[in-house]
Amino acid sequence: MKYLGLVVLFVYGAAHADGGRIGLEYESEKDNKTGMMNEAVTVKPGWEFSEDSLINLVELLIDRNQDTNADTSGLRARETKFFVRVRHNRNFNESIGYYIRGGAGRSINNQQNFSYGYIEPGLKYKVNEKWDWTLAFREINSIDGTDGQHVRKYITGPSYSLDKNNELEFRYIKGYGNKNLESWQVGYTHKF
Numbered sequence: 501m502k503y504l505g506l507v508v509l510f511v512y513g514a515a516h517a518d519g520g521r522i523g524l525e526y527e528s529e530k531d532n533k534t535g536m537m538n539e540a541v542t543v544k545p546g547w548e549f550s551e552d553s554l555i556n557l558v559e560l561l562i563d564r565n566q567d568t569n570a571d572t573s574g575l576r577a578r579e580t581k582f583f584v585r586v587r588h589n590r591n592f593n594e595s596i597g598y599y600i601r602g603g604a605g606r607s608i609n610n611q612q613n614f615s616y617g618y619i620e621p622g623l624k625y626k627v628n629e630k631w632d633w634t635l636a637f638r639e640i641n642s643i644d645g646t647d648g649q650h651v652r653k654y655i656t657g658p659s660y661s662l663d664k665n666n667e668l669e670f671r672y673i674k675g676y677g678n679k680n681l682e683s684w685q686v687g688y689t690h691k692f
Contacts, residue, residue: 521547531679532680533680539565544559559585560584560585563579566578578610581606582605587600589624595625596623598621601622602619614644615643617643635656652675652677667688670684
């Protein structure tokens with residue numbers, strides 16, 4: 501019964517489908533507590549729904565990341581993450597819009613596997629026909645009780661539309677909480 505609402509939302513969105521998309525993202529992250537650098541590549545296949553749908557996008561994020569060096573105990577952290585993410589977005593006017601996205605996923609790594617989720621509200625400002633600027637807040641935590649996974653991230657950066665089907669994104673992210681992180685992302689999305 502608790503999943504009935506998600507099923508109804510998905511069926512409603514599927515009835516108003518627009519089309520598939522695929523994204524690719526590279527992230528370089530620094531842990532400010534330890535100085536450790538981590539690099540990640542994420543593939544994001546998804547399905548975009550019409551602007552009138554309650555759910556505008558559903559994605560499966562497949563992330564593979566690893567520390568660039570071993571830590572003091574000789575361990576080089578490696579992780580594969582699978583995350584199902586849904587997004588709702590609307591425009592306030594021609595220049596300003598909002599989105600809310602979130603979901604749940606699983607981290608499989610060489611330290612401690614765990615399940616996690618996040619919610620991310622954000623604002624988008626349309627600078628002109630090609631450029632947008634995003635400002636968002638992401639609240640992340642484990643959903644299975646694993647300690648040390650509660651992080652708040654502040655996200656900002658521009659997006660550039662190459663054309664109606666291709667977009668580049670650049671993001672700066674600062675994270676606080678159980679982890680003190682700073683990262684840069686560059687991403688590409690193609691809409692079919």
